[in-house]
Amino acid sequence: MTTIDHLTISPPPEVGRQQPAQSAFAAAIGHACYVIGENPVTGFAFGLFVLIVLAAALGPDIVPYDPLASDTAQALKPPSAHHWFGTDQIGRDVFSRVIVATRLDFIIAVASVALVFLMGGLAGVAAGFFGGWTDRIVGRIADTIMAFPLFVLAMGIVAALGNTVQNIVLATAIVNFPLYARIARAEANIRREAGFVEAARLSGNSDWRILAFQILPNVFPILVVQMSLTMGYAILNAAGLSFIGLGVRPPTPEWGIMVAEGAAFMVSGEWWNAFFPGAALMVAVFCFNLLGDGLRDMVDPRRRT
């Protein structure tokens, strides 16, 4: 249990600055190993995560078939030794398509989460730190977004901005904005009057400098946990949008659209067409949710569930 005392990912800032970076990093790795050892589920999720990243990075190079090559003689064949996940209605290999799709789904999720991290994180930190009008405006924007059912708003945004992958990323980021803005605001707000901020102010730092070098580094780890928790939601949201025909267009392999294309064959018994991309989606979301929970334990042991 002693490792918890050396918690360096979210340390009190004074302690963090006294320690050399190298030992802080080593302690963080040590703590990560400890958490994974303590909670095998997190270790399992981390293993899955590595697999997903590998599939996203190497996908197109390792798959046995061209994900776009059709072979009508082999259409709608059930899973076999040649086609592990079967073939779709025009004879494309479902396994290759599922693996190749990982990259696109992963990029959409990472991009939207990174975008909302920037937008929501910065807006929230500014709102919490400056208060006043900044706070009121950010709060009002967040409230307005929260007044919509999130998926419905995402649909509306993509419909208005245009049916492209970039707009799916943007829409997914916008619907998550209130969550990030609120967390960042609360965390910045409680640190506004903290001793180290007062000290920085007394030594002549400007507001912006304090924001950038004192407040942001402290809010950062909490937002990173939030990022991994919302990754799962971002993937679901993007896949849902492409399931109803927005964003990604056929024949691009993408999990949501593959499930949509396979849906028609579900009632006639060709289950593999929709099942495998759907299962890949589920595994990815499940992995990110578990990983987010584990990461939260790592950053803040008090919030353990």
Add this chain to the structure above:
Amino acid sequence: MLMMILKRAGMAIPSLIGVVIVTFLLTRALPGDPAAYFAGPAATPQAIQEVRVKLGLDRPLIVQFGGYVVDLVHGNLGTSLTTGQPVATELENRLPASAELTLLGLIVSIVIAVPLGIFAATRPNSLIDHACRLIATLGVSLPVFFTGLILVYVFYYLLGWAPAPLGRIDVFFTPPPQVTGFYLIDSLIARDPETFMASLKQLVLPALTLGIFSLAPIARMTRASMLAVLSSDFVRTARASGLSSFTVIVTYAFRNALLPVITTLGMVFSFLLGANVLVEKVFAWPGIGSYAVEALLASDFAPVQGFVLTMAVMYVALNLLIDVLYGLIDPRVRLEA
């Protein structure tokens, strides 16, 4: 009490204003020329100009916004390009289908999640507790359209228990005479048990799909708040007085644990209303979600705008209802107001 309701209703007004502004901006202030858009792809420059004047797009944004608000007050949501029908009428006709499905989905998720949460809380770290956690995590991880398709495959294709996932009622049945628009209620009013069963059969799978997706927050919150209540003094007193554990859990603990659960219903509704769109597509359900999706694919914006607005207004109203309900159940909230 009335004061509290009025106060809370007043707090919903800024949300509504925000919703109206956003749905307005979605069409007007965004890239692209809405006039060219509404005139269609084959329109000449003159035709586009005519549409622009007709829609008032040549006037300042604020004037256009005024026009939009006036239209909304008159219940005018514009006209669909593909069907030529007023959007408001179509949404009104299709709303009962969506509402019936969503409400049944909510009932399913409450019926599963609340007992699950209670059992998990009364036996922490038991098998049922782990099962509760697993189901809750799986529930949020399963894409709702995927769950729906799996249910269709198992219960329609493999077992043959469920009817084909094609709409609200089997083609051999005629819908019951419309009173509420809810087939289940209307068929009961018409004293037609066969139609009732037929529409119930169509409803079971989509409602179950929605229920599975939205039960996670309810189960988690029930478990957490039951755990907190069960360790409180009044539960200990009740136990010490020799009351049966059923009475303690149901009468004393659960009633007090209910409050945080009701608060999460707001989030559950956000889940349900969004997932509704996907479930309607999977089951060819003729609700407002599938109407919006069809319009979306045809680049027909007015129905989408009307749909987003309707959903948002319903969501704001539901949140208001939840808060009022909260006040009715918890006297402390009333005192504060």
